Amino acid sequence: MDLFLQQLLTGLANGAIYACLALAVVMIYQAIDHFNFAQGEMAMFSTYICWAMIAGGVPYWIAFFATIIISFVGGLAIERIIFKPLHNAPVLSHIVVFIGLVAIFNSFAGAIWDHNIKTFPSPFPDGSFGGLIGLHEVGMFFVTLLLLLAIFCFFRFTRVGMAMQAAAANPDSAGLVGIRVGWMLALGWGLAAAIGAVAGMMIAPIVFLEPNMMLGILLYGFAAAIVGGISSPGGAVAGGFLVGIIENMAGTYIPAIGSELKLTVALILIVTVLLFKPNGLFGKTIVTRV
Amino acid sequence: MSQLLDVKGLEASYGPTKVLHGLDFSLEQGGVTTILGANGAGKTTTLRAISGMVTRKGAIQLEGAELTTLQTADITRKGIAHVPEGRGTFVRMSAEDNLRLGAYSRSDKAGIAEDVERVYGYFPILKQRRNQQAGTLSGGEAQMLAVGRALMLRPRLLLLDEPSFGLAPLIVQELFEILKRINVEEGVSMLLVEQNASLALELADHAYLLETGNIVISGTSESILENETVRRSYLGY
Numbered sequence: 001m002d003l004f005l006q007q008l009l010t011g012l013a014n015g016a017i018y019a020c021l022a023l024a025v026v027m028i029y030q031a032i033d034h035f036n037f038a039q040g041e042m043a044m045f046s047t048y049i050c051w052a053m054i055a056g057g058v059p060y061w062i063a064f065f066a067t068i069i070i071s072f073v074g075g076l077a078i079e080r081i082i083f084k085p086l087h088n089a090p091v092l093s094h095i096v097v098f099i100g101l102v103a104i105f106n107s108f109a110g111a112i113w114d115h116n117i118k119t120f121p122s123p124f125p126d127g128s129f130g131g132l133i134g135l136h137e138v139g140m141f142f143v144t145l146l147l148l149l150a151i152f153c154f155f156r157f158t159r160v161g162m163a164m165q166a167a168a169a170n171p172d173s174a175g176l177v178g179i180r181v182g183w184m185l186a187l188g189w190g191l192a193a194a195i196g197a198v199a200g201m202m203i204a205p206i207v208f209l210e211p212n213m214m215l216g217i218l219l220y221g222f223a224a225a226i227v228g229g230i231s232s233p234g235g236a237v238a239g240g241f242l243v244g245i246i247e248n249m250a251g252t253y254i255p256a257i258g259s260e261l262k263l264t265v266a267l268i269l270i271v272t273v274l275l276f277k278p279n280g281l282f283g284k285t286i287v288t289r290v
Numbered sequence: 291m292s293q294l295l296d297v298k299g300l301e302a303s304y305g306p307t308k309v310l311h312g313l314d315f316s317l318e319q320g321g322v323t324t325i326l327g328a329n330g331a332g333k334t335t336t337l338r339a340i341s342g343m344v345t346r347k348g349a350i351q352l353e354g355a356e357l358t359t360l361q362t363a364d365i366t367r368k369g370i371a372h373v374p375e376g377r378g379t380f381v382r383m384s385a386e387d388n389l390r391l392g393a394y395s396r397s398d399k400a401g402i403a404e405d406v407e408r409v410y411g412y413f414p415i416l417k418q419r420r421n422q423q424a425g426t427l428s429g430g431e432a433q434m435l436a437v438g439r440a441l442m443l444r445p446r447l448l449l450l451d452e453p454s455f456g457l458a459p460l461i462v463q464e465l466f467e468i469l470k471r472i473n474v475e476e477g478v479s480m481l482l483v484e485q486n487a488s489l490a491l492e493l494a495d496h497a498y499l500l501e502t503g504n505i506v507i508s509g510t511s512e513s514i515l516e517n518e519t520v521r522r523s524y525l526g527y
């Protein structure tokens with residue numbers, strides 16, 4: 001029983017990581033109707049920027065918020081400079097660009113800050129909650145929920161949030177009601193980059209900072225978003241925790257999986273959900289009459 | 291009457307394929323003009339060209355202001371509301387959110403709330419459906435929502451792309467009566483595209499006949515109704 005509780009909490013802690021990243025995945029999906037395969041590398045790069053500021057003597061929270069702003073502007077710029085000219089290009093071109101971005105961010109991070117693994121500070125106190133779960137994980141849990149609340153309110157109650165959803169769902173109609181669709185895409189990129197930065201800065205104290213830190217995690221982030229429902233930020237967070245718990249339990253209780261094959265669990269989850277519940281467990285079913 | 295919209299030498303193409311071959315037409319202030327034509331004649335493309343949704347050449351002037359250099363969102367903001375082919379509602383959003391998005395370019399909160407009620411006045415069924423996902427509405431309701439959303443712009447010109455398409459005759463009748471009221475009571479000018487010629491000519495005062503991207507006949511609705519070619523090919527008597 002103790003082992004079970006321990007594994008459950010570890011699962012939740014890992015889940016918080018995935019949930020945080022899944023939010024960034026959902027955000028970009030809401031804006032561009034695609035996954036952004038470079039999301040993880042962008043988050044990693046943002047985290048390096050924060051690290052560099054802190055290493056240069058900037059206080060944590062100032063560096064934290066400055067990184068969010070820099071990431072937002074960077075995401076906006078990527079869309080305007082790289083993706084805008086490709087607007088009418090086929091999906092394959094976009095995928096090539098995503099892969100290119102992954103390579104660029106990964107190698108630049110390595111070139112600028114070298115490949116040595118770095119520790120990254122946590123804003124939360126050391127120690128643990130009842131010896132079961134670290135205080136950083138607890139803090140991260142609340143940061144994720146806060147982020148979720150902010151995203152929910154943005155999409156639900158703000159004019160721009162509604163317009164962004166409209167632009168992603170039906171760009172033609174969005175233009176016809178006066179929404180500048182191109183800028184909505186850019187804004188989506190900016191927001192996703194900013195959320196990714198938060199995820200990166202929350203994850204780095206756990207997995208440590210290095211150019212490949214997001215490699216496996218992004219897959220879990222995708223799994224979380226897909227399990228939860230790619231159209232629903234709340235679902236993505238729930239999906240994140242679910243994936244964290246399932247992955248951990250499977251690793252502990254199914255000997256054949258162990259810790260080496262854990263990543264497979266993410267893939268199995270993705271495929272299973274896509275097969276049986278393509279809108280995710282919590283995603284809105286889209287009803288359309290013809 | 292003064293001209294609201296003046297179109298000269300309008301060409302439009304999809305990639306290398308030219309679809310409109312130099313159209314000249316104009317719309318009167320406060321009038322209803324219809325473009326008739328068979329499937330594939332270029333009616334939808336004409337409306338898309340006005341709204342900047344397709345590559346185009348030539349001159350399109352709204353009271354002297356050139357539109358061909360503007361993007362869709364900015365053309366909309368000049369007061370041209372376009373009810374697209376297939377209605378183009380935001381299916382995952384509620385009916386009322388669709389209406390509110392129609393007023394996206396406006397910032398007068400009180401006016402917007404007033405206009406939502408005005409649209410419900412024209413289409414009471416939408417008020418009952420206000421919290422329902424637009425994708426779950428019936429064809430007639432969705433078309434009413436599309437028209438309602440366009441009205442939320444407080445447009446000077448309403449572009450309507452086959453609003454009767456796929457609707458039951460009674461619903462079509464109801465819809466066209468309301469379009470008539472909107473034209474008369476609010477002075478909204480309209481450019482109506484239809485395959486259903488007799489229906490369109492009843493509402494419109496002027497008509498153009500489009501064949502494979504060229505205007506072949508134009509005139510007042512009365513004169514078009516009496517035209518032999520139109521009668522035989524498009525009215526069926």
Ligand SMILES: Nc1ncnc2c1ncn2[C@@H]1O[C@H](COP(=O)(O)OP(=O)(O)O)[C@@H](O)[C@H]1O
Binds near residue numbers: 332336
């Ligand atoms: N997206 C498109 N790409 C290529 N050709 C198109 C496209 N849309 C329409 N066309 C072609 O343009 C011509 C005019 O189409 P359209 O304007 O839709 O006609 P209508 O609305 O009168 O039925 C047709 O020959 C059609 O095949």
Ligand SMILES: [Mg+2]
Binds near residue numbers: 333334335375452
């Ligand atoms: Mg058409």
